[in-house]
Amino acid sequence: MKPIFLTLMTTVLWGASSVASAALMSKPDYQAAQEVISQQYKADQSNCGSLAGNAKDVCHQEAKGREKIAKAELEQRNLPSDKHAYELRLAKADAAFAVAKEKCDDLAGNPKDVCRKEATSRHVSDKADAKVVEKSAEAKTDAREKITDVRQSADNDKRDAAYAVAKEKCDALAGDAKASCHKAAQMNR
Numbered sequence: 001m002k003p004i005f006l007t008l009m010t011t012v013l014w015g016a017s018s019v020a021s022a023a024l025m026s027k028p029d030y031q032a033a034q035e036v037i038s039q040q041y042k043a044d045q046s047n048c049g050s051l052a053g054n055a056k057d058v059c060h061q062e063a064k065g066r067e068k069i070a071k072a073e074l075e076q077r078n079l080p081s082d083k084h085a086y087e088l089r090l091a092k093a094d095a096a097f098a099v100a101k102e103k104c105d106d107l108a109g110n111p112k113d114v115c116r117k118e119a120t121s122r123h124v125s126d127k128a129d130a131k132v133v134e135k136s137a138e139a140k141t142d143a144r145e146k147i148t149d150v151r152q153s154a155d156n157d158k159r160d161a162a163y164a165v166a167k168e169k170c171d172a173l174a175g176d177a178k179a180s181c182h183k184a185a186q187m188n189r
Helices: 004-020 027-050 053-078 082-104 109-170 175-187
Strands: none
Touching (some): 027 053, 082 109, 109 175
16 A cells, blocks of 8 residues: 555655756755655554564565665666666665565475575576666767767868868968968868
8 A cells, every 4th residue: 555645755756856857956855855765664664563474574575675766766866877777776676586585485395495596586687687777878878988089089080181181282372372371271170
């Protein structure tokens, strides 16, 4: 059950992030968002109190996972970066793994072992996917930088070649015309 409080928190956080766009959240907004996350975590934990046994343990893991994900989302909204996006993916993978592992405790024997292996396999897969996305983003950034460098180098080469042509044309002139021609060629360089 999602309390109205969580819905309000999401609305407030998204509203603050859309106003700030790509800029940092103000310190009071950031602290307010952290407080909302903390209050939601406490509410989620208290909702687990009425449960018993493994259901209670699962509920606690779900609450911890939601808190970690919310904190990672807040960091990504506050300061979007490839690093924060990666940390958000990891938080989601770790939360899902913790809950899945806890749910396996309802089983016994070989089904429990299989359940844990499946949870571990999904966790490894999710972490690997997060790493692929992170490295792909880094590669794209590196590629953009390399392309920019190559374009700048090509532009410099073109200007130098055009200058050499213009200078050669100026050498056919004499006196003031030659000096003016060289000056114009220098300015276009």
